[in-house]
Amino acid sequence: MSRFLNVLRSWLVMVSVIAAGNTLQSFRDHGFLSEKLYTASPGLVNGLQARTFGVWTLLSSVIRCLCAIDIRNRTPDNACDFQCAIEHAALFSSQLLPREILHLTSLYHITLFTFFLALAHFLSEVFIYHTAALTIGVMAPLMVASFSIMGMLIGLQYLEVEALSQNKKKK
Numbered sequence: 001m002s003r004f005l006n007v008l009r010s011w012l013v014m015v016s017v018i019a020a021g022n023t024l025q026s027f028r029d030h031g032f033l034s035e036k037l038y039t040a041s042p043g044l045v046n047g048l049q050a051r052t053f054g055v056w057t058l059l060s061s062v063i064r065c066l067c068a069i070d071i072r073n074r075t076p077d078n079a080c081d082f083q084c085a086i087e088h089a090a091l092f093s094s095q096l097l098p099r100e101i102l103h104l105t106s107l108y109h110i111t112l113f114t115f116f117l118a119l120a121h122f123l124s125e126v127f128i129y130h131t132a133a134l135t136i137g138v139m140a141p142l143m144v145a146s147f148s149i150m151g152m153l154i155g156l157q158y159l160e161v162e163a164l165s166q167n168k169k170k171k
Contacts, residue, residue, distance in 0.1 A: 002162070008155045012068035012111070015144060019061035026054030036137035037122075040130055042136055058115045066107060072159065073107035108159065112152045119145035 025032045030050030034042035067073070123141050125132040132138045 001071075002158050005155055006159050008151050009068045009071055011151060012064045012071075015148060016061045016065035016068065018144075019057050019064070023054045023058040023061060026050045026057065036135075037141075038125065038131045039135055039137065040133045060118065063107075063114055064113055067111035069156070071108065072162075101165075105169060108152070108156065112149065113154075115145045115148040115152065119149065 027050070030045055030047045033050050033053060034045040040043050118141060122132065122138055122145070126134055126138060
C-alpha cells in the first residue's frame with residue numbers, strides 16, 4: 001500500500017474519532033450546536049435537531065472509520081462476485097474507462113460522498129439558509145471536508161493505479 005493511502009487512512013480515523021466526539025456532544029447538550037455552528041439562528045436549535053445532527057454525524061463517523069480500516073473494500077454487482085464483475089466488465093472494454101475503475105471501492109465512494117454532503121450542508125447553512133455564520137465552528141468542518149475531498153480524490157488515483165498493476169501481474 002502506498003504511503004499516501006496510509007496517511008489518508010490515518011486522516012480518516014482521526015476525522016472519524018472527532019466526529020464521534022461531536023456526536024456525543026450533540027446528544028449531551030444541544031447548546032453546543034447553537035454556540036459553535038448555528039450561531040446566526042441559535043433559536044432554531046433544539047434537542048431534536050441536535051440529536052438528528054448527532055445521528056447523521058455518527059453515521060458519517062462509522063462510514064469513514066470502516067473505509068479507513070478497509071480502504072480497498074469492493075462491493076461488486078449483486079448478481080455475481082468481484083471476479084465475475086471484472087469478467088462482465090471485460091465485455092465492455094471498449095468504453096473510455098478501464099474496466100477495473102467501473103468496480104472500484106464503493107465504500108470509498110460512499111465515504112467521499114459523506115464529505116461532499118457535509119460540505120454542501122455547511123455551505124448551504126451559511127449562504128442559503130443563513131443559520132450559520134463563517135466562524136471557526138463552521139470553518140473547521142468546511143476545511144476538513146474540503147481537505148478530505150481533495151485527499152480522497154488523490155487517493156482514488158492511487159487505488160486505480162494499484163488495481164491496474166495488480167491486474168497486470170495476474171495476466
